[in-house]
Amino acid sequence: MKLRRSPQTSTVLAEFLHGPHDWKYGYDISRNTGLKSGTLYPILMRLAERKLLATRWETAEAGKPPRHMYKLTADGVAYAREHAPARVKRRMARPAFSGVKH
């Protein structure tokens, strides 16, 4: 199945690339990308359907309901690296401390 690559999907992929191995919460992704829930969740669902996104329910602390968490799969990371917007790729390619002046 092909994934529709809208600018919003690219934005979400770019957000995941900021910490490709970290689990993220839906609301945090929404805040960081500026996408509304009605836009974000269908994208997350499409990514999960295509096995590009792993999901899990956070183990709940006592008295707190669990939260749904998301992380790119290995295929997802590869896909995101391939399709992330150019500005994100440039930022990823930049070596650490490259902006530090001596």
Add this chain to the structure above:
Amino acid sequence: MIRETSIRRFALKVLNFATRYAAPGTREWVAAMSREMDFIENDWAALWWALGSTRILFKRQYVPLADLSGVPRAAQCLRKTVRRRTMAGLLITLGEGAAFASFVFMVPTSMLRIGSGLTASAMLYMAYQLYARRAAQPPLDAASASFSYRAELERQRDFHRGAWFWSRFFVFLPGPILFCVGEVMSQPEYAHAYVAILAGFIVLCVWAVRLNLSQASKYQRRLDELQALQSDAQ
């Protein structure tokens, strides 16, 4: 601890509604949205967040098939959706048909009578199409589910494209146009209003064509998906 205001209570009601009416494959996602509410401090942001869940109800009704074992469930979902849509469609078309049929005896000019009569006939034809060619609905066991699912998908696809759709479209078109023309002729002082209604009607027709063709493509994709799974299984 977030205080429970009336806005937040309303937002939670929206999410509960969405959870209740979400398709089986999307319910977990609406529940996930619901859990995030505890971490949204602003009430209005919480409300917007909750309203987003209703979009999923319209957008994400379909559960993609991972393998053939999912066919009975997909068939069951489709059957329920079609039944609901058929009932709503019948209510609308028969209601409008009855309204336009009564106009035939009430309107003053023959043009308006012809417009009303044609619109009423078109509504009856639509109701017939909604009801006709319904597949038999045997219990959905593993053996019959694929057959039943395919038959219903084909019926839905054909409802939205080809002769089945275009006949409905062209039968429907003349009635409202004649009705508006008749109104313009009988009440020239309101001509601009009826021209605007006519323009709106034409825009709606264009939109209806697009919508129907895109629905037909959606059903065709599901048929292709089923075909691919059946080929893989053989």
